[in-house]
Structure formats: C-alpha cells, structure tokens
Amino acid sequence: MTLVKVAKVAQFKELEPIIAEFGELSVGVYKFNDKYYAYRNWCPHQGGPACEGKVRNVVEYELDQGSVKTMTRTKIFCPWHGVAYDVTTGAHKTNKKLRLLSFKVVVDNEDVLVDLPRVGNA
Numbered sequence: 797m798t799l800v801k802v803a804k805v806a807q808f809k810e811l812e813p814i815i816a817e818f819g820e821l822s823v824g825v826y827k828f829n830d831k832y833y834a835y836r837n838w839c840p841h842q843g844g845p846a847c848e849g850k851v852r853n854v855v856e857y858e859l860d861q862g863s864v865k866t867m868t869r870t871k872i873f874c875p876w877h878g879v880a881y882d883v884t885t886g887a888h889k890t891n892k893k894l895r896l897l898s899f900k901v902v903v904d905n906e907d908v909l910v911d912l913p914r915v916g917n918a
Contacts, residue, residue: 797900832901834899
C-alpha cells in the first residue's frame with residue numbers, strides 16, 4: 797500500500813467530497829463528523845461516478861421487536877441512477893453486492909492521505 801496526499805485538512809468542507817485522480821484511479825474523500833472516508837469514484841451498479849453525486853440525509857425505518865425504529869442516515873447518491881450508499885460504510889442498504897470500494901484515510905498533521913494499493917512492481 798502507498799500513502800498519497802489528497803488535500804489539506806483546511807480544504808475539506810463537511811460532506812463535500814474532494815475528488816482526486818491517481819492515474820486511472822479516481823477517489824472521492826469525504827469529511828463527516830470529523831472523520832474522513834475515501835471511496836473509489838465508481839458505482840458498482842453501472843459504473844457511474846458515484847462520488848460526484850449529491851449527499852443527503854435519509855430517514856430509514858426498521859422493524860424492531862414489533863415497533864418501528866426511525867433512523868437518519870447520510871447517503872451518497874450516484875448521479876447516474878440515484879443508487880444510494882452510506883457515507884460511513886460505502887454499503888447499499890439492501891443489496892450486499894453494491895458497495896463502494898473504500899480506502900483507509902490517514903491524517904498526518906494538516907495533510908489528508910489515502911492508502912492506495914500499489915500497482916505493478918513498484
């Protein structure tokens with residue numbers, strides 16, 4: 797794995813991704829509740845630029861021991877077809893096959909770095 801710099805901490809705004817290009821790999825990095833999340837900018841649904849979509853809060857309902865439980869989740873919506881992914885996990889709520897590829901994020905002083913896989917023999 798290789799740590800690569802995306803941006804400075806001060807450049808991030810809450811839930812506004814910074815899209816970084818590393819060769820053919822595009823990565824979206826989000827700041828949410830003072831934590832950072834990085835995902836490949838590619839939607840597994842049909843290949844759209846997932847990290848270029850809107851981020852919205854969504855109210856979800858679950859049945860919990862006979863009563864309805866209400867939760868608000870923050871989702872990334874792919875701009876092509878509106879497929880939604882949890883901003884903290886990259887997962888789709890019901891389809892386990894739909895999950896954004898995530899990368900570890902490291903904050904080093906004022907730099908936000910993403911740990912990317914090495915390509916080739918380097």
